[in-house]
Amino acid sequence: MPKRIPTSAKSHLSRETFVAQVVSCHGRHHFVRDESGKLYEAHRRGKKGDVVVGDTVVCSAAVDNTVAIESIKERTSLLFRQDEWRTKTLAANIDTLVIVYASRPRFNPWFVWKALLAAHAARVHPVIIRNKTDLAEGAEEAARFLNSLKLLGYETHEICAQTITAEALGELDAIVNNHRSLLVGQSGMGKSTILNLLVQNANAKTQEYSQALNLGRQTTTVTTLYDLDRSYGFVIDSPGFQEFGLAHLELNEVIAAMPDIAQYVGGCRFANCKHLKEPACSVKRALQDGLIAQDRYDFYCAIAQTLENKSTY
Ligand SMILES: Nc1nc2c(ncn2[C@@H]2O[C@H](COP(=O)(O)OP(=O)(O)OP(=O)(O)O)[C@@H](O)[C@H]2O)c(=O)[nH]1
Numbered sequence: 001m002p003k004r005i006p007t008s009a010k011s012h013l014s015r016e017t018f019v020a021q022v023v024s025c026h027g028r029h030h031f032v033r034d035e036s037g038k039l040y041e042a043h044r045r046g047k048k049g050d051v052v053v054g055d056t057v058v059c060s061a062a063v064d065n066t067v068a069i070e071s072i073k074e075r076t077s078l079l080f081r082q083d084e085w086r087t088k089t090l091a092a093n094i095d096t097l098v099i100v101y102a103s104r105p106r107f108n109p110w111f112v113w114k115a116l117l118a119a120h121a122a123r124v125h126p127v128i129i130r131n132k133t134d135l136a137e138g139a140e141e142a143a144r145f146l147n148s149l150k151l152l153g154y155e156t157h158e159i160c161a162q163t164i165t166a167e168a169l170g171e172l173d174a175i176v177n178n179h180r181s182l183l184v185g186q187s188g189m190g191k192s193t194i195l196n197l198l199v200q201n202a203n204a205k206t207q208e209y210s211q212a213l214n215l216g217r218q219t220t221t222v223t224t225l226y227d228l229d230r231s232y233g234f235v236i237d238s239p240g241f242q243e244f245g246l247a248h249l250e251l252n253e254v255i256a257a258m259p260d261i262a263q264y265v266g267g268c269r270f271a272n273c274k275h276l277k278e279p280a281c282s283v284k285r286a287l288q289d290g291l292i293a294q295d296r297y298d299f300y301c302a303i304a305q306t307l308e309n310k311s312t313y
């Protein structure tokens with residue numbers, strides 16, 4: 001009599017699988033690569049929209065270079081943005097969030113602050129880069145902003161990615177080498193310029209993915225993972241967004257991620273004080289005494305208000 005095959009072994013025999021990394025996403029179109037670096041077009045089994053660039057996934061054997069993503073391995077981190085209407089995941093398994101801004105085009109401090117809150121919530125180390133230090137216009141304001149971030153305790157850098165490239169590269173290498181980073185910034189701040197310094201064939205790769213996905217020239221909406229040229233690690237570029245919705249945060253997380261405000265919490269009359277309209281609030285007292293910057297408090301109020309609205313949907 002033939003030996004019986006245990007059920008678990010049977011399922012293994014009937015469906016060969018392999019582990020891969022998700023390197024590119026455009027909506028529900030994905031690219032994954034196996035351990036040898038071979039690329040496959042991938043579709044999520046069951047049409048679930050839960051696959052994110054940076055994910056480690058288990059795929060079924062390839063048919064015509066296309067695979068099905070059967071499952072997603074546990075993530076070490078997941079960075080996402082959320083507004084009232086929808087949640088958008090940005091990157092999985094990253095350890096560093098690189099936030100880029102410059103004096104021109106005009107930058108919005110709130111974008112940087114929101115990115116910092118998102119990083120804090122995802123337990124990802126944030127690094128802020130002020131790019132385009134060669135521009136005189138708006139330089140003072142941009143430098144002042146960077147200094148204010150440094151005073152809050154964040155890691156900050158200044159570079160000129162376009163012309164002082166060797167120096168910029170040294171600085172960038174120190175930030176991303178052997179790390180898994182996501183690069184974010186408002187449009188025009190120099191993210192592509194930075195990416196091209198870090199990854200020589202970045203442009204070609206983006207083209208390759210978007211052509212394979214039949215996206216034509218819509219390259220800006222493809223989130224892509226690039227291996228670093230000079231070390232282990234990768235950088236994910238997630239272009240084409242201006243907003244960093246934070247509706248998924250809790251108020252106490254927001255406060256914890258704002259050290260300049262958090263240090264004055266605790267002396268309020270009400271234990272559940274939200275530091276908005278309540279009387280005898282120690283945060284508002286610190287604001288009146290000039291210990292908290294007005295624009296940071298305004299930012300806090302705006303975020304707190306969004307969260308409040310969410311809870312009344
Ligand atoms: N003066 C100056 N210009 C820069 C520097 N870095 C980038 N630029 C220029 O700024 C413009 C925008 O740079 P990109 O790298 O395309 O910016 P991006 O953030 O990728 O923009 P999107 O593709 O719109 O998301 C380009 O014209 C760059 O040449 C810099 O250090 N100094």
Ligand SMILES: [Zn+2]
Nearest residue numbers: 268273275281
């Ligand atoms: Zn209070």
